[in-house]
Amino acid sequence: MKYEVVRDFPDSILFDRGGVCISIYQPTHKNKSENALDKIMFKNQVQKAERSLAQKFSKREIEEFLDPLYKLDQDNEFWNKTKDGLAIFLNKNKCVIYKLDRELKELTVVSDSFHIKPLIRVFQSADKYYVLGLNRKTFKLYYGDRYGLTEIEFAEDVPVEITDVLGDQYTSPHISISKGGTMYGTGSKKDEIEKDIERYLRYIDKFIWENYSKPTGAPLVLVALKEYQGEFRKISGNKYLIEKGIDKDFESLDINTIREESWKIIEAIYLNKTAELVELYNNGKSKELAGDSLEDVSKKAIEGRIETVLLESDKLIPGKVDLETGEIERKPLEDVETDDVLDDIAELVLKSKGEVVMLPKERMPTESGVAAIFRY
Known part of the structure; x- marks a missing residue:
């Protein structure tokens, strides 16, 4: 195998x-x-x-x-x-x-x-995001969350520079470019260069979508001069590209500045999303359409009745959920057949096409490590 x-x-x-x-x-x-x-x-x-x-x-x-x-x-x-x-x-x-x-x-x-809870935390944490920095020559991608931002290193065979992406089809520029990125010139040379940039941006858009945005669903912040902000957004089909970007040349910024500027954008989205989920949970609980009892949530997870479940990211409850009854069997983690009860719940919710969101302890509306919103 x-x-x-x-x-x-x-x-x-x-x-x-x-x-x-x-x-x-x-x-x-x-x-x-x-x-x-x-x-x-x-x-x-x-x-x-x-x-x-x-x-x-x-x-x-x-x-x-x-x-x-x-x-x-x-x-x-x-x-x-x-x-x-x-x-x-x-x-x-x-x-x-x-x-x-x-x-x-x-x-x-x-x-x-x-x-699978650590993996869910990577793919479905509410605070994760990407930052794409680009200009007419090159691009970089960063991965961030509330703790920090790191540059993603692509495989050696991934073309990054426009000259490598377009190869022999690249038009060598012989026209002047202002500090703001605007090209000056006349005739077919300028038109060819603009076409080159468009093809390059389409390559970047497809590469980011297929390899990062589509698999994770994480929001994407764009760092680029206004001209390239407009050009990229015009051709991009990435539904996770955030409307608000950072209108600066990413190469003029250090990673700490990019992190600070991008987190200002993401934090508002993150706080809004978590607040909406907590409000949905609180409203649902008053109508018996939400709950935080491990036993009740595990049974409803088996029945496919959970629309969204919030899980405390660092909490681990040794044991397992009986797939027939939904009962929770408490066992030490060292036992060969023992996992994490919260992990079992997450797996069951995902299997029934529900949403699993990992939150830090301070954002959770409950003390049990779980807050579930029921479908009915």
Whole structure:
């Protein structure tokens, strides 16, 4: 069995239950000089899984089951092209890997279902966002949340400069350009250059949409001079592009300034969204269309009755939800068949096409770690 790197969330494997399900999270580094440390951490994670499996399985059974992870450990090409974090999911049928633009805490969980709450936090946290900086020559993409902003390093084979994107079709400019980005000149040369810029912007739009916006649904802030703000917005089909942008050349700003300016835009959206969800929850509770009881929420999750569930991002409740009755069975996390009750609820809600939103403790309207809005 070969491992597969995936981008779309949620992958079908995340809903698999029964048998052994191994979930591994860890931070990684883009710098090749630090890859050795990543591999050491990964080996430690695999050893944790081995010790947990040893409670119920023979050495031979463990080695057969973990074979994809052993092969991954030897894949130097894989480790040379990591991002900021890894999420790995393995069962007897499949092994999938997410390369993530967000650092994750080291964690290994062996259970009869996958532990997906950290992954949900990456894909469905209310505060995550991207920042796209562009001009007529190049572009950069940043990933941010309320804690900070980091530049995303693209793979070496991804063209970034306009000359690399257009290749032989690029028209060499021989006309003057003002500080504001406006081109001066006459005739076909100017027209060709404008066409080049349009093709380049269309390439950027498609690249960002397919690789970042579509898989995550995260809002996108544009940092560019007014001229390029207008040109990009005119051709962009990205529904997550925020109307308000930063009208400056991104190359003239340091990353801290970009973070401060972009977070001002995102914070208003973030606070508004969380406030709306909390208000919906409070209004629903008065009509018995919302609740925070773990037992009640787990049963309604099995029945497919949850429209939206808010989960406390750092809270972990050891145990599992019985898929037949919805009852919660409390067990220590070290047990091979034990996961996180909140994680089970999240999985059930996603499976029934509900929305899962991860919030920090200070934004949660409840103390139980869960606040659910019911469909009926």
